Amino acid sequence: MIVHVNTQGARILREGRHLLVKKEADIYHTLFPHRLEQLLIYGNVSLTPSALKLLFRENIDTVFLRQDGRFVGRLAVDEGKNVLLRKAQFRLSDDDPFCLRASRAMVSGKLANMVVLLQRIKRSRDSREAGKAAVQVKEILDQLPKADNLESLRGLEGQAAVCYFAGFRAGLDRDFGFRKRVRRPPTDPVNSVLSLLYTLLLNRIIAAVRVAGLDPYPGVFHALDYGRFSLPLDLIEEFRTPVADTLTLSLFNLGVLKEKDFFTLQVEETLDLPQEEEDAIDRACADPLGRMGMPEESEDVSDLEGDQFVEREEEPQTPTGKPPVRLYPEAFRRLLTAFEKKLQTEFYHPVACRRMTYAETTIFQARQYRRLVEGEIAEYTPFLLR
Template identity: 30%
Template structure:
């Protein structure tokens, strides 16, 4: 597995020679220990409050391994990333595009349009609802300002999640998207999936040499990684939404796998492990890339899209978001 997940608060990640040592506290007071060869890991994800020694953290960064932090509820908190790319010309092109509102609008329209088309593909069994989303996708081309573009994206999202609710059994009590914190099991799954997706896109943006904090649809406010959120949009329906639907329809997860505390719904520890395994399986799922015409995984596709976006900035080649029927 290219990603090492540490989910237990009572866990310690340290360095042992050319490997990482994972120690997990047991209920009887003992410690379960294992060694993970460093060359088998591409990323580390820490959820909750596990302990990472300074030696392990610096060793990971020295090897080019990103370390990502999620809250105990699965919310993305931030990342420790290896040294930034020295591609100054790419960064300057990114900043120049941000400062040109017309070019910025034209750059982001295909991403919004593709996100809506991917959403329509998910609810295609509800023909009337899918048709309205396809109409919104067409209207994206006519938007003449960023505010209007965000407006049509918001309307499409509202209708999409309302339609998505029709695909779930009423026992799941899903009445639309809510977050901060998620109040029901479906929203808990979606939020967790989006956080894990953000980890993947953050790593891809970093590898491509882009500035994660300067985006074009999302504003660089409150320190949010605006470009990461931009490039996540086309993948939200393809990865997180499809995964949540699949796990529920296959009854891999059930309502009793969730608990609610202080208005926040979360997965049980055992169900969280099932979700992470399913997410990894999804990341490794292969499909035919519509641009390159060869088979690749979703993990590879996320990296490819970040590199295509960088190429768009440097060479003015139109960026083609990932749309899968």
């Protein structure tokens, strides 16, 4: 179970073998550590020493974020005890042919998913812009086998990202000021939501990597760097479009998020969700593209501070001089609710040969990478949007 605590002024305290989330005399949640996979704490929420010790003892991945969703830090929990597996991970991170082969599979999955979404936008909206972008990304996808080193592969992936977002904006009912991907800081509502969703998604991938018993630091595509979780940054690539990008289109196109939900000044206190907003979120998750008439057959880490989560989906950006755009707390809660519902969406996974949720798929893909490291499989198969 993944739990988000964003009630400002709340305290998390221990009572016996469980945790309580309280504000004054009101109890908001009762948390049972044996059911808890990850705890995400937003803004002004405090932990008592006894609660902190229980989280450490139960090895719960506990993430701290600002009230607007920007990453702050996480509790240092024990890594997997399989030393031989971790040793193999680090050894293979220095194996250039292995890194190139695995990275090519991951990037091909990312670009293939981009093409699928762009083609849906083209068909549903008769968009020449999306069609052109789909052709461009497909051409880059076809060039991946020719990339004979990681730098070339990274260059192709960066080119594809620029083409993709030029077509992605055609999927919006309104552009909301979105022209291209701008990350640090996001300067329009669409970029702000993309950044938040990529942040939330990355934290789920980190949890999946730990569930699989892998060390999050040594990856294959993202270079090793001090404090960087390279493996989750690798594995998130194929999930950006199916989870975060499609949900972004839904949130705006179905009116779950509107321009009035964003600000550039001080945020105010969180409000409760009206029932009509809950219903809108349900519709957004049922229709991943939001009124685009292209239902799925079965049914990206951006604004993080510090070097640990540096991503590279485009060339480094120079400061825009524009103030960052953020969500009001009540709208942020709607986004969190929609994100969690999106992760519970079921579809048929062709590699697993069964139905599973997006949340389960993150763990399946992490475990598949572990099998690759341990030599049980010869190739990594990315998750593909159908």
